[in-house]
Amino acid sequence: MPSKYTPGKHFLQIPGPSNVPDRILRAMDFPTIDHRGQDFFDLSKKCLSGMKKIFKTNSHVIIYPASGTGAWEAALTNTMSTGDTVLMVETGHFASLWCKMANRLGILTELIPTDWRRGAVADQIKDRLIxxxxxxxxxxxxxxxxxxxGCMSNIREVREAIDQSNHGALLMVDTISSLASSNYCHDAWGVDxxxxxxxxxLMLPPGLSFNAVSERALSASKSSNIPASYWAWDDHIASNKTGAFPYTPATNLFFGLNEALEMLFDEGIDQVFKRHEKHAKATRLAVQAWGLEVLCLEPKDHSNTLTAVLLPDGHDADKFREIVLHNYNMSLGNGLSKLSGKVFRIGHLGDFNDLMLVATLGGIEMALGCTKIPHQAGGTLTAMQFLKEKNNQDF
Ligand SMILES: Cc1ncc(COP(=O)(O)O)c(C=O)c1O
Known part of the structure; x- marks a missing residue:
């Protein structure tokens, strides 16, 4: 952050944590309540049932006071045994980290490589399983x-690949940057x-993470031999029946979650998905009009929540991000591991609207003008034109 006061709102356009709307901040600005009292039980039951709607599941939802990494660990420790093999697709930095975690837990991994510019290819999964x-x-x-x-994988196709290969493997999916922004169906897509x-x-601060758990995964947890204590599903499922938790839940984040769910249902979850799709498309149009390259090469795999922009060789994406922050008080996402310095990532997710996107793109375009990065002006205008036409159609 710049050291001196900078007037106006900071633009947090990283691909999460996303902007927390005032309504959610206010909902959490509330005295702590007894987590073993009826008020909390009522609140947590509402949150658990709301999250089932978000996951589109009738099965179990577990809520942890942890970041997403904790929920990765929960998925693995509850279902797997030491020496088991999991098949993963190295779609990028986060898939690699999940794989590293599995290895640390004593699980063997097979990693299908990619060039980090596309989602998982279902046929490769099918071939390996066969x-x-x-x-x-x-x-x-x-x-x-x-x-x-900024690449999405088609989970329905992955499920079909598993089914077509007549293989009994469980399917585990990380939706940390897609849930409540892109369509996702835990039950219908047969995710475990x-x-x-x-x-x-979900527009909340970091601090809660989730597992949605199928009956098959739950029964796999009965024979798994990797110790799970903090992460053990059965303790949560037993306590949650009354709205209680096996240990102190993050009470104030539940106030926020309840508010977030109300906001999402109020807007309409399909409308939320459409809004994200629109902003993602407008962003890609801007990037293309600037003459820059969207990292994701497969149009069907484009993410609705973020766009990673590849800079031409010899141009440092982190230096560019510094200019954006210094000149326009806006944070963009950095390139991670092997993409470090090569890409910047534009987050367009969560509590976000057309004018926020126009300002984001405007800041990027003005900053591009302060650099020697080869580009054409007009990307923001192209996005504005698209948004205008789209809104007229929808009206
Ligand atoms: C896709 C994905 N998986 C996992 C993680 C790790 O989650 P956390 O940083 O909340 O532990 C992130 C974080 O950004 C992510 O985007």
Whole structure:
């Protein structure tokens, strides 16, 4: 952050944590309540049932006082045993981290490589599973929306690939940067464990994470031998029946979650998805009009929540981000691991509207003008034109 006071609102356009709307901040600005009292039980039951609607599941939802990484660990420790193999797709930085975690937990991993410019290819998963005659692979793990690259994977196709190969592997999906922003159907897509976090589409501060758990995953948890204590699903499921938790829940974040759910249902979840799709499309049009490259190469895999922009060789994306921050008080996402310095990421998710997007793109365009990065002016105008036409159609 700049050291001196900068007037006006800071533009937090990283791909999460996203902007927390005032309504949610106010909902959390409330004296702490007894987490073993009826008021909290009523609140938590409302949140659990609201989250089931968000995951589109009738099965179990677990809420942890943890970041998304905790919910990754919960998914693995509850279902897997030491020496089990999981098949993962290296869609980017976050898929790699999940894989590293599995290895640390004593799980063997097989990683299908990608060039970090597309989502998972379902046929590659199918081919690998068909060859696994001895059912060595116990789970397929996929990141739905790879936040480091802006590429989405088609989870329905991954499910079909598992079914077509007649393989019994569980399907585990990370939706940390897609849930409540892009359509997602835990039950209909046959997902066994969905992992999510509070700080992106749900518009909350970081601090809550989630597992949605199928009956199959729950029964796998009965024979898993990796110790799960803090993460154990059965303790949560037993306590949650009354609205209680096995340990102190993050009470004030539940006030926020309740408010976030009301806001999402009030806008209409399909409308929320459409809004994200519109902003993602407008952003890509701007990037193309600037003559810059969207990192994601597959149009069908474009993320609705963020766009990673690849700078031409010899231009440092982190230096560019510094100019944006210094001149316009706006934070953009950095390139992670092997994309460090090569891309900047524009977050367009959560509590976000057309004018916020126009300002974001305007800041980027003005900052581009202060650099030697080869580009054409007019990207913001192109996005504005698209938004105008889209809004007229929808009216
Ligand atoms: C797709 C994805 N998975 C996992 C994580 C890790 O979550 P957390 O940082 O909340 O532990 C992130 C964080 O941004 C993410 O975007």
């Amino acid at each position: 060859k696994d005659k001895k059912n060595k692979i116990k789970a397929v793990c996929v990141v739905h929306n790879e936040t480091s690259t 464990v969905t992992v999510a976090g509070s700080q992106k589409g």
